[in-house]
Amino acid sequence: MTNITPFKKLNEIDFDFYFDTKNIFDEFDMGIIIINENGQIIYSNELYQMIFEDSSNQGSIFDSSYDKALFTGYKNKKSVEGYILKNYKNQKVYAKIKPLYKNSKFKGVIGIYELKEEENIIKIEKFKTQIKKNIKLKKEFKKIIGENKELKKILFMAQKVSKTNSTIMIKGESGTGKELLSNAIHNASDRNEEPFISINCSAIPKDLMESEFFGYEKGAFTGANKRKIGKFEYANKGTIFLDEIGDMPLELQTKLLRVLQEREIERVGGNETIKIDLRIIAATNRDLEQMVKNKEFREDLYYRLNVIPMNLPSLKERKEDIPLLVEHFNKELSKKYDLKKIKLTNDSLNMFINYSWPGNIRELQNIIERLLVLNEGEEISIKDLPQELSNIYEYQNHKEIDDIINIKLNGVMPTFKEYEKEIIKKAMKKYKTCNKAAKALGLTNKTVSAKVQKYNIEYK
Ligand SMILES: Nc1ncnc2c1ncn2[C@@H]1O[C@H](COP(=O)(O)OP(=O)(O)O)[C@@H](O)[C@H]1O
Ligand SMILES: [Mg+2]
Numbered sequence: 001m002t003n004i005t006p007f008k009k010l011n012e013i014d015f016d017f018y019f020d021t022k023n024i025f026d027e028f029d030m031g032i033i034i035i036n037e038n039g040q041i042i043y044s045n046e047l048y049q050m051i052f053e054d055s056s057n058q059g060s061i062f063d064s065s066y067d068k069a070l071f072t073g074y075k076n077k078k079s080v081e082g083y084i085l086k087n088y089k090n091q092k093v094y095a096k097i098k099p100l101y102k103n104s105k106f107k108g109v110i111g112i113y114e115l116k117e118e119e120n121i122i123k124i125e126k127f128k129t130q131i132k133k134n135i136k137l138k139k140e141f142k143k144i145i146g147e148n149k150e151l152k153k154i155l156f157m158a159q160k161v162s163k164t165n166s167t168i169m170i171k172g173e174s175g176t177g178k179e180l181l182s183n184a185i186h187n188a189s190d191r192n193e194e195p196f197i198s199i200n201c202s203a204i205p206k207d208l209m210e211s212e213f214f215g216y217e218k219g220a221f222t223g224a225n226k227r228k229i230g231k232f233e234y235a236n237k238g239t240i241f242l243d244e245i246g247d248m249p250l251e252l253q254t255k256l257l258r259v260l261q262e263r264e265i266e267r268v269g270g271n272e273t274i275k276i277d278l279r280i281i282a283a284t285n286r287d288l289e290q291m292v293k294n295k296e297f298r299e300d301l302y303y304r305l306n307v308i309p310m311n312l313p314s315l316k317e318r319k320e321d322i323p324l325l326v327e328h329f330n331k332e333l334s335k336k337y338d339l340k341k342i343k344l345t346n347d348s349l350n351m352f353i354n355y356s357w358p359g360n361i362r363e364l365q366n367i368i369e370r371l372l373v374l375n376e377g378e379e380i381s382i383k384d385l386p387q388e389l390s391n392i393y394e395y396q397n398h399k400e401i402d403d404i405i406n407i408k409l410n411g412v413m414p415t416f417k418e419y420e421k422e423i424i425k426k427a428m429k430k431y432k433t434c435n436k437a438a439k440a441l442g443l444t445n446k447t448v449s450a451k452v453q454k455y456n457i458e459y460k
Contacts, residue, residue: 002315003334025049031093035061035074035108051113070111072098075107076423077442083116085352091115099442106215140188144180145328148318154181161308162188167260169245169305170283172312174176175362178283179243180311186239191279194238197231202247209252211268220269232265232276239279244307246297247288257301280305315357315364320355325361329368342368348380351389421455428452 031048035041039061044054045233052067073080080097087093088419094114100107140162141155148287162170162185170178179198186196204212211220217228232240242248243367248256259265260280264273282305291297315322334341344352357363367389371380382390427448438448 009249028117031111033070033111033113034069034100034108036112039074039108040106046167047112047186048111049095051115051272055194066112067095069095070097070109073099073111077109086356087347088115089346090350091117095423097306109127120192138188140184143400144177144184145325146318146320146321147324150311151318152314154312155309157310158185159188163190165279167279167307168281169288169307169309169311170281170312171288172283172287173285173314174359174365175360176312177361178285178312180243181285181310182239182281185281186241186279188275189239189279191238195235196239196241198241198243199231199405202244205391206249207250209249210255213252214255214267216268217270220267225267227267230265230267230411232259232278233267233274235278236276237278239281242280242282244284244286245282246284246288250296250298253298253301257298257304260301260304286427298345304317315360319353322364325350325364326352328366330372332373333369337372339372342371342377343379345381347378347382351382355389362429420451421457424448424451424455425457425459428457432459 004289010204013149026046029047031045031051033041033044033048041059041061048054063070067084067086069080069084072078074097074141077099079099080095082095084093084095092115094116096112096114098110098112100110106372137155141159144151146152158168168182168185170181172178183196186192199213201209211228211230213232214229215225215228215233215364218227242256243256259276262273263277264275266273287304288297288302292302297351315325316359326349329342333339352364361364367386370386371384375384376386423441427441428434430439431440435445435447438445441448451457
């Protein structure tokens with residue numbers, strides 16, 4: 001990165017002369033903007049204009065479109081430094097705002113914006129080449145998209161154990177691919193010609209669970225007018241996937257434990273035992289260890305199921321996979337619905353990367369599907385994104401600035417008034433008198449005492 005020391009002498013330069021004659025700063029690989037004491041833009045270089053998509057090179061800092069770090073620096077006549085959320089071509093933007101003085105008179109601010117590569121902002125191209133390296137995974141597991149190290153470890157482990165009969169426990173938030181993974185394990189196993197039966201324990205009413213699982217004999221209860229085969233029997237020789245195992249009632253846990261130990265079942269109302277040969281994969285998004293401690297989940301069953309544990313990372317823990325997944329669903333779903341692929345702008349893609357994804361990959365898939373259907377073939381800019389994504393952007397933008405001026409307001413978006421109040425409050429707490437606080441803030445004594453009164457700030 002270019003050293004910024006040369007700008008230290010800026011306050012001695014006659015700006016008008018310089019900028020009318022030559023755009024010296026266009027040579028540097030930093031965005032640069034200069035604001036005069038009245039808040040008017042007197043200069044911005046090419047890179048600045050590109051980062052902030054503003055080519056007017058005029059206007060004032062009071063226009064909402066300008067960077068808040070710059071505004072803060074101008075307002076407080078102080079240096080401000082830190083990442084702003086605005087991204088440029090998948091790079092983070094690091095802002096340094098410095099006040100400019102000439103003969104100790106405030107003359108405005110200069111903003112310098114460096115582009116920095118950050119770990120979680122990774123270019124799609126990088127991954128495309130990495131994908132090619134994954135020749136070692138079988139096709140069943142290659143369908144599970146992602147380059148995250150944790151995920152890759154799990155996939156290799158899953159591939160290894162797919163040939164065995166070991167019971168597997170997959171943990172992970174909803175939508176992280178638990179069912180997809182167990183399906184891949186089944187397909188890569190020798191049982192792949194046999195059924196893969198998936199049961200969601202939270203979806204079956206408690207009193208129907210036993211008969212759903214194990215079936216019943218004719219006359220087992222009122223309404224049982226013929227024999228019914230249960231899911232375990234259906235799955236014989238294949239794989240059974242017990243989703244949301246944490247929601248299984250204790251009574252049934254006892255029965256399941258017996259099935260695991262004896263490898264046989266009994267239909268409800270019957271006395272015949274039926275041998276079954278099953279691979280069992282259980283999944284949960286609940287904290288089973290805690291449930292065991294609370295006696296909500298049988299400890300012995302827990303150990304029986306937890307033979308090979310796999311923890312699927314949530315999507316926010318594998319942000320580097322977001323561009324890949326976006327591309328994957330864009331391609332797959334456009335093909336499926338015979339639609340033209342959408343194109344995300346860099347800014348939009350960054351919103352995807354910065355969002356927290358509570359619904360994980362399922363949520364991402366749904367959003368891509370929605371965007372595809374509504375905006376076939378079009379370029380998706382920030383304004384086209386669903387609200388939940390853009391809200392987060394606003395919030396995070398503020399959060400970053402919060403960090404810069406070191407103010408946290410319960411995670412809520414503060415207004416400038418609130419910022420101002422908080423700044424004065426902090427200063428008064430630290431310096432005790434308006435005079436000292438004013439000096440520290442670069443304001444007049446009069447201004448500070450007026451603000452203290454206005455905001456009713458107690459400081460003694
Ligand atoms: N790594 C992945 N690559 C591609 N699609 C995925 C991936 N993980 C999950 N999905 C898709 O996301 C959706 C949710 O996955 P699922 O296995 O049902 O999650 P869970 O069982 O953990 O709730 C499914 O449509 C699945 O195909
Ligand atoms: Mg699921």
